[in-house]
Amino acid sequence: xxxxxxxxxxxxxxxxxxxxxxxxxxxxxxxxxxxxxxxxxxxxxxxxxxxxxxxxxxxxxxxxxxxxxxxxxxxxxxxxxxxxxxxxxxxxxxxxxxxxxxxxxxxxxxxxxxxxxxxxxxxxxxxxxxxxxxxxxxxxxxxxxxxxxxxxxxxxxxxxxxxxxxxxxxxxxxxxxxxxxxxxxxxxxxxxxxxxxxxxxxxxxxxxxxxxxxxxxxxxxxxxxxxxxxxxxxx
Numbered sequence: 427x428x429x430x431x432x433x434x435x436x437x438x439x440x441x442x443x444x445x446x447x448x449x450x451x452x453x454x455x456x457x458x459x460x461x462x463x464x465x466x467x468x469x470x471x472x473x474x475x476x477x478x479x480x481x482x483x484x485x486x487x488x489x490x491x492x493x494x495x496x497x498x499x500x501x502x503x504x505x506x507x508x509x510x511x512x513x514x515x516x517x518x519x520x521x522x523x524x525x526x527x528x529x530x531x532x533x534x535x536x537x538x539x540x541x542x543x544x545x546x547x548x549x550x551x552x553x554x555x556x557x558x559x560x561x562x563x564x565x566x567x568x569x570x571x572x573x574x575x576x577x578x579x580x581x582x583x584x585x586x587x588x589x590x591x592x593x594x595x596x597x598x599x600x601x602x603x604x605x606x607x608x609x610x611x612x613x614x615x616x617x618x619x620x621x622x623x624x625x626x627x628x629x630x631x632x633x634x635x636x637x638x639x640x641x642x643x644x645x646x647x648x649x650x651x652x653x654x655x656x657x658x659x660x661x
Contacts, residue, residue, distance in 0.1 A: 440478035448567045452553035473503030479548035486659035490592045493551035500554040505547040507533040517633035521652045544661045550595035586655040589632035628655040
């Protein structure tokens with residue numbers, strides 16, 4: 427996979443992510459959402475660009491989601507931020523806060539004072555996709571960003587994958603880093619964990635409204651998955 431030109435620091439990589447226009451469908455959608463806006467946010471200026479990862483540069487745990495929400499991170503410009511008290515961002519922050527990994531139990535905007543300890547938040551894709559669905563080509567276009575983040579996050583020893591797409595993306599990224607992936611490849615199941623080279627890979631259902639409000643993922647079950655990933659790296 428071609429990686430030349432990627433920033434040699436997290437800041438440099440973030441700038442390259444924000445400038446990316448490789449996927450026409452995603453560019454059109456994210457920018458249209460930013461122009462039209464949701465009524466509740468009509469007075470706000472949307473980010474409307476790819477969203478870089480966010481968190482502790484010395485993170486031992488990387489949490490990987492699917493993609494920015496159209497009116498969440500695509501609006502605020504920060505991963506898992508701005509999708510409301512019932513959204514994935516606040517569900518994740520409540521868990522991180524209870525475990526001492528975040529100073530706030532919510533994630534509302536880039537100026538809310540949120541600080542993470544030992545954790546970095548990222549995603550398989552950096553642009554909000556229509557219907558929360560990505561094409562195989564869009565995932566392939568974005569995967570080098572995740573690979574490079576993992577290269578730069580030298581202290582990372584565990585990945586918590588939120589959802590099947592994120593889980594598969596993590597496997598592909600680790601493979602690109604030269605980590606041996608067994609065959610048959612590890613299977614996604616909530617709470618399952620795998621030791622792959624120097625990394626642990628932990629699987630969890632995504633804490634989306636669709637999963638939490640239907641009861642597929644209870645908040646305590648999600649907390650246990652995050653807690654297990656935390657324990658594996660000694661945070």
